Amino acid sequence: MATTTKIGLEIHCQLTGAKSKLFCRCSSDYRGKAPNANICPICAGLPGTLPLLNQKTVEFAAMITLALGCKFPDEIAFYRKNYFYPDLPKNFQLTQYNAYGITSIGVDGRLEYGNGKDARIRRVQLEEDPGRLVYASGSMDTSVYVLIDYNRAGVPLVEIVTEPDFADTKDVRMFLDKITSIIEHLGVCDTKLEGSVRCDANVSIDGGNKVEIKNISSFADVEKALRYEITRQRTMTSREIQVRSETRHWDDARKVTKESRTKEEEQDYRYFPEPDIPLVMLGSEFVSFIKQSMPELPDTRKERFMSKYGLSAHIAQVLIGNKELADFFESTLMIYLSPKEIANWIVTDLMSFIDERQKEEEEEEHSLFAGLKVGPEHIADLARLVDQDMINRATAKQILGQIIRTGEMPSALAKRMHASRIDDVSVLAQAVQSVFQMEQAAVQDARRNANVANFLLGKVMKITKGKADPKVALEMIQKKLKED
Amino acid sequence: MPIYTLEAGQVVQGIKSKEFSAEEYISQLFERIEKVEPKVNAFVTLNKEEGLDRARRLDKKIRDGEQSGPLAGVALSIKDNICTKGMKTTCSSKMLESYIPAYDATVIKRLMAAGAIIIGKANLDEFAMGSTTEFSRHGPTRNPWDISRVSGGSSGGSAASVAALECASSLGSDTGGSVRCPASFCSVVGLKPTYGLVSRFGLVSYANSLEQIGPVGRTVSDVVSILNVIAGFDENDHTTTNSSKPTYSLQERKGLRVGLIKEFTEGADPGVSKMIYKAAETLENQGCKCEEVSLPSVQYALASYYTIATAEASSNLARYDNIRYGFDMNPEGYEWNSYFARARSNFGDEAKRRIIVGSYVLSSGYYGKYYLKAHQVRSLLKREMETLFKKYDVLIGPTMPILPFKIGERIDDPLKMYLVDIDTVVANLTGMPAISVPAGFADGLPVGLQIMADQFAEQTMLDVAYLFEQAAKVQRSPEL
Numbered sequence: 001m002a003t004t005t006k007i008g009l010e011i012h013c014q015l016t017g018a019k020s021k022l023f024c025r026c027s028s029d030y031r032g033k034a035p036n037a038n039i040c041p042i043c044a045g046l047p048g049t050l051p052l053l054n055q056k057t058v059e060f061a062a063m064i065t066l067a068l069g070c071k072f073p074d075e076i077a078f079y080r081k082n083y084f085y086p087d088l089p090k091n092f093q094l095t096q097y098n099a100y101g102i103t104s105i106g107v108d109g110r111l112e113y114g115n116g117k118d119a120r121i122r123r124v125q126l127e128e129d130p131g132r133l134v135y136a137s138g139s140m141d142t143s144v145y146v147l148i149d150y151n152r153a154g155v156p157l158v159e160i161v162t163e164p165d166f167a168d169t170k171d172v173r174m175f176l177d178k179i180t181s182i183i184e185h186l187g188v189c190d191t192k193l194e195g196s197v198r199c200d201a202n203v204s205i206d207g208g209n210k211v212e213i214k215n216i217s218s219f220a221d222v223e224k225a226l227r228y229e230i231t232r233q234r235t236m237t238s239r240e241i242q243v244r245s246e247t248r249h250w251d252d253a254r255k256v257t258k259e260s261r262t263k264e265e266e267q268d269y270r271y272f273p274e275p276d277i278p279l280v281m282l283g284s285e286f287v288s289f290i291k292q293s294m295p296e297l298p299d300t301r302k303e304r305f306m307s308k309y310g311l312s313a314h315i316a317q318v319l320i321g322n323k324e325l326a327d328f329f330e331s332t333l334m335i336y337l338s339p340k341e342i343a344n345w346i347v348t349d350l351m352s353f354i355d356e357r358q359k360e361e362e363e364e365e366h367s368l369f370a371g372l373k374v375g376p377e378h379i380a381d382l383a384r385l386v387d388q389d390m391i392n393r394a395t396a397k398q399i400l401g402q403i404i405r406t407g408e409m410p411s412a413l414a415k416r417m418h419a420s421r422i423d424d425v426s427v428l429a430q431a432v433q434s435v436f437q438m439e440q441a442a443v444q445d446a447r448r449n450a451n452v453a454n455f456l457l458g459k460v461m462k463i464t465k466g467k468a469d470p471k472v473a474l475e476m477i478q479k480k481l482k483e484d
Numbered sequence: 485m486p487i488y489t490l491e492a493g494q495v496v497q498g499i500k501s502k503e504f505s506a507e508e509y510i511s512q513l514f515e516r517i518e519k520v521e522p523k524v525n526a527f528v529t530l531n532k533e534e535g536l537d538r539a540r541r542l543d544k545k546i547r548d549g550e551q552s553g554p555l556a557g558v559a560l561s562i563k564d565n566i567c568t569k570g571m572k573t574t575c576s577s578k579m580l581e582s583y584i585p586a587y588d589a590t591v592i593k594r595l596m597a598a599g600a601i602i603i604g605k606a607n608l609d610e611f612a613m614g615s616t617t618e619f620s621r622h623g624p625t626r627n628p629w630d631i632s633r634v635s636g637g638s639s640g641g642s643a644a645s646v647a648a649l650e651c652a653s654s655l656g657s658d659t660g661g662s663v664r665c666p667a668s669f670c671s672v673v674g675l676k677p678t679y680g681l682v683s684r685f686g687l688v689s690y691a692n693s694l695e696q697i698g699p700v701g702r703t704v705s706d707v708v709s710i711l712n713v714i715a716g717f718d719e720n721d722h723t724t725t726n727s728s729k730p731t732y733s734l735q736e737r738k739g740l741r742v743g744l745i746k747e748f749t750e751g752a753d754p755g756v757s758k759m760i761y762k763a764a765e766t767l768e769n770q771g772c773k774c775e776e777v778s779l780p781s782v783q784y785a786l787a788s789y790y791t792i793a794t795a796e797a798s799s800n801l802a803r804y805d806n807i808r809y810g811f812d813m814n815p816e817g818y819e820w821n822s823y824f825a826r827a828r829s830n831f832g833d834e835a836k837r838r839i840i841v842g843s844y845v846l847s848s849g850y851y852g853k854y855y856l857k858a859h860q861v862r863s864l865l866k867r868e869m870e871t872l873f874k875k876y877d878v879l880i881g882p883t884m885p886i887l888p889f890k891i892g893e894r895i896d897d898p899l900k901m902y903l904v905d906i907d908t909v910v911a912n913l914t915g916m917p918a919i920s921v922p923a924g925f926a927d928g929l930p931v932g933l934q935i936m937a938d939q940f941a942e943q944t945m946l947d948v949a950y951l952f953e954q955a956a957k958v959q960r961s962p963e964l
Binding site for chain 2: 041044045046047048049050051052053080082084086089090091092099100146148268269270271272275276277278
């Protein structure tokens with residue numbers, strides 16, 4: 001049965017790059033601190049305090065607005081979203097709202113992702129994060145009491161709201177990857193920090209009612225939550241049960257969406273403009289300042305990798321898909337300029353080690369290179385060895401496999417391996433002799449087709465357990481082929 | 485004459501010239517407070533120990549020949565909605581019954597740096613919502629001129645403490661007339677500065693877009709010396725004006741053009757109107773040119789004011805959920821929603837009324853009908869006032885349309901109570917400065933003359949106030 005799925009996203013990303021909170025001077029880095037140690041009278045909402053807008057956050061939000069192709073209004077305002085909840089020190093959240101001619105910092109954008117797909121961006125807005133509720137037993141359902149930690153209260157967030165333009169979870173994944181790469185490239189958000197990027201989603205199938213899914217704590221779980229929800233809705237539809245319009249919560253532990261107890265759709269937030277923050281004028285001067293100070297975006301970087309370094313579109317795409325990888329690539333080039341060779345080493349070989357390690361850990365928030373003792377200097381060294389024919393590719397791969405765990409420089413390892421090498425001509429000749437006896441058919445082929453010599457070399461390497469100097473061995477093989 | 489009767493300026497002079505010590509002055513004041521406070525009830529908290537201690541330290545400074553500041557030794561009462569570090573700030577509410585701020589308001593920091601001594605926190609209507617100081621958890625403040633009558637509000641404690649000679653000057657806050665109304669009722673001087681002239685950091689918000697902290701004193705001169713200390717940009721309040729710090733002075737100016745707002749005198753009690761026409765005459769005799777003028781959209785002012793003020797208040801007061809501070813109430817057995825509801829039922833009637841009205845005008849579907857419309861009235865009023873200020877230096881009228889009434893007389897009729905704010909809310913809606921100076925007495929009760937000026941034209945306004953004060957010579961403090 002063919003179904004049409006419509007998915008929309010609400011992405012929250014913390015502006016960790018802004019250093020301080022949205023309306024006070026407290027640090028935006030609350031992780032690992034003692035509960036309620038990272039607060040001041042302002043973010044604790046004490047009587048008489050006034051919000052002080054952190055100018056840097058407006059610049060960061062403006063960068064995101066530009067990167068997502070959104071339009072800027074001439075001026076922006078902050079609104080109070082009024083609702084009671086124990087994690088909100090003021091019992092209202094300072095956010096933005098589109099009403100009565102005033103809009104949030106970005107509206108009506110469009111972002112290309114994947115191969116030629118695009119999604120419309122409804123709005124980009126700047127707002128404050130609430131505090132955190134810590135449940136004694138880890139779950140809301142079974143806890144007798146709850147602890148409140150306001151350390152996170154007031155941390156700047158940018159909310160990105162898309163139109164329901166995604167047809168499946170794969171599109172969502174690609175879009176979120178793109179967003180991640182953009183905010184990493186802009187330097188506004190360290191997406192590797194726990195909880196720094198979060199995503200709510202809404203899904204409807206076959207034009208039915210829309211269901212919102214909240215409480216998804218990482219991008220990695222978005223796909224899982226959506227797959228579960230789509231399956232749930234399809235099953236209901238196939239049994240001719242109508243899907244209700246509701247808000248469901250993603251249960252991280254059980255990996256299901258469940259009905260939420262609060263009826264959030266009935267809330268009236270009584271939005272009105274925050275009187276303590278004057279309108280912020282943006283204007284053409286501000287926009288051109290932002291344009292000038294924008295770091296290079298992933299798409300531009302990809303173009304540059306292709307035109308300047310002659311990389312293929314595929315290789316360039318893999319590199320820019322993760323800022324850490326692209327930065328690693330460019331740092332390596334600073335040491336040794338051999339772009340194609342280095343890009344290959346990173347994209348093919350290094351990535352396979354990274355993938356392997358990530359599978360073991362099942363955690364994606366970490367740095368790509370966590371646990372791997374390899375830096376740009378290693379890859380530069382390795383590429384140089386190969387370029388200068390000091391070692392062949394097979395040896396280089398072996399070397400990489402080792403140094404990634406030890407952190408030793410490839411040239412040093414190559415030297416040690418070389419020392420234990422069989423360069424005694426008589427021993428090597430013996431090995432070649434025995435291969436020629438074992439592989440008589442191949443030897444015949446090799447006489448007609450020079451490429452087969454490499455097969456014979458491989459055999460020599462095998463019986464010498466890789467200790468033969470491939471260059472010397474190959475010369476011997478070629479000589480012997482001509483002799484006999 | 486006992487030294488507690490001295491004006492702020494005289495106090496500074498007396499202490500600096502070692503005519504008397506700050507300790508002597510402050511102890512005499514506390515004796516005075518002990519004597520009259522049972523009648524007046526102007527204070528919520530007294531700061532005796534620390535006040536005396538500060539006085540002693542000031543005396544030592546003066547003995548050592550150190551700088552002692554422009555307000556050296558001046559005893560101040562501070563409205564109890566302005567945060568004082570380490571000293572209870574209750575807003576006369578159960579909700580902040582035991583709340584001790586962790587920081588000083590910007591105005592407090594500036595006053596202390598200038599050598600002033602805070603002797604206590606002054607009574608007010610709960611969260612500054614009222615015009616009589618009857619809506620206080622600590623009981624009403626009584627009018628020193630007739631203790632059966634209201635002191636005005638919401639800064640009733642501020643004005644009454646100044647009139648009753650319990651302190652030299654005071655700080656109040658003015659959201660819809662809360663400094664000027666009690667100043668008028670108690671026959672003292674009260675000033676509301678231009679919006680953005682004085683920092684609100686540390687003022688517990690009632691209606692952010694309307695209110696300013698303002699000084700109360702027995703003379704224009706005292707009010708000026710306090711304004712000079714508290715005015716000016718504050719990095720902790722984005723709504724303060726980022727210009728160089730103003731300094732105001734007392735100067736004799738002649739030939740100023742004065743407009744008398746006829747809607748204000750027409751709506752006032754005959755006794756009050758008569759005093760205001762007499763005041764206009766006094767100004768004419770001093771060389772001013774007085775003319776009657778009209779401000780037609782003033783008819784929408786009260787509706788606009790109460791819409792905006794209650795809307796902002798409903799949101800500002802949301803934070804009082806008794807979780808982080810407040811009063812003793814065991815959360816055992818409550819789910820958070822019911823705990824919030826139970827705790828918040830401890831707001832007084834007037835605060836509750838305004839929270840409900842404010843929530844209503846902000847609710848979806850009504851925002852455009854009420855809140856936005858109220859803002860349109862605001863713009864309209866401002867335009868009308870600006871047009872008038874092209875022709876006149878100041879606009880005058882009564883501060884209050886009525887004389888101080890009996891305690892309890894209007895408390896059961898909120899609408900009747902709101903009506904008395906008609907003359908004062910215009911300055912808050914337009915952000916313009918206004919001052920109330922004693923104009924005289926009708927039936928033995930004080931009448932205040934209100935003088936309004938264009939934005940940041942405080943100096944012109946003070947010129948007229950000083951001119952009038954010098955000519956009219958109205959009595960300031962009653963026998964108690």
